[in-house]
Amino acid sequence: MTVELNYRISGEGDPLIVLHGLFGSLDNLGVITRRLENQWQIHALDARNHGSSPHSDDMDYPAMAADVIAHMDAHSIDKARILGHSMGGKVAMQVALTYPERVHSIIVADISPVTYKPHHDAILDGMQRLNLQGVTSRAEADARLAEFVEVAGVRQFLLKNLERIPAEQQRDDQELFRWRLNLPVIEARYDNLAAAPTAEAPFEGPVLFIKGADSAYIQEKHKATIRELFPASELAVIDGAGHWLHAEKPSEFTQLCQEFLVR
Template sequence: MPLALAFEALGSGPPVVILHGLFGAGRNWTQFAQALAEDHRVYLPDARNHGASPWAESMSYMEMADDVRALIERDQLQRPFVIGHSMGGKTAMALALSHPQTIGGIAVIDIAPESYADQFSPYVSAMRSLDMASAASRREIREALAGSLSAEAPVDFLMQNLRRQNANASMPANFLKRQALPSMTGLPARAPMLPRLSTAVPLATSSSTRTTPTR
């Protein structure tokens, strides 16, 4: 059953949906969305177990794609163009495979339809080890997280997963389960079918910061 994703929307015009990456949130793309919003209606959803969206026991790419489909149908978006970064890129691929008639095209950034080595376990371990109950402030939590990771780790990015309920802070426990990681580093269930996609779904691919449309 799809989840009702939290999202922000800005601008008016043809619809665009931007899907953020792992450990991120829709607001990561606010500046980019503001530029697009000059002549588009831009949606910035938080994926399940991210940002302000609901938590769930599982988060496969096909489930996340169905969440996005539900948002598109609920807000009656007419074949929006979907931009996906990293995890969001694979979600966009899954959406193109499962509901190609729902979207007008996809742009996939920083990810390919293949499996990747697990780079996330150190982040998950560090977040799981946080003593949230004894931390007096967000700053203390950040310092503890930074102290358990390498200097290059995206600490501020990871801190976006911090949630505060009443006086208590927490990280999304379901999301931090180790068994969720294989689905994040692997493929959408039907990704091998992507080259044989029969419905016309425009794609934009890139090997650098410049994108080249492909058909």
């Protein structure tokens, strides 16, 4: 069953759907979308169980792809280009593989169409175990989360999901913040998110994979699967960038997107 995704529309032109990664929200690729909205009508979406989108007990790539199609239907978009980072890249691939007639082309940022070994256990555990009782500021939450998540930049990214509870909803004056993410379902369905997109046939349209040179998410051993599922795909590599390539090298990332999207 589809959910009605939270979204933000900006810019003018043909539609470009933008999909964020795990633990993210539609703001994550904001630096890139602001550089593209003079040429494209940007539809930035919050995935189910993320951001301000509804929570659902179901979470896998077919369901998340159906959510994107439902958004397209609701906005009378017959065919679109899609840009997705990490988990959002897998959603973009699933949309293309399941609904090829609805997709002009896709850009997949630093993810392959393969199953990955679990590697977010520490983050999920830390977010679940974070005691928000008595926390009055994000700085306090950051200090507590540091017990579980060492890297400051990762904590800052995760804490963007922390929201202040409206006064009328507060049940305990010692708990002022909560996670917007549906953490229990994300943890329970994590294997679905680590899995590869499903396919009955390849997507024959244009696909650009963009890899951060310092990231291991797209590997040489993945290239055969990429060619099998996306025979018209090409790969670009951004030197000096890791998995967060769009934030680390926004100019280079934007230029690659611009050159590909106008084809």
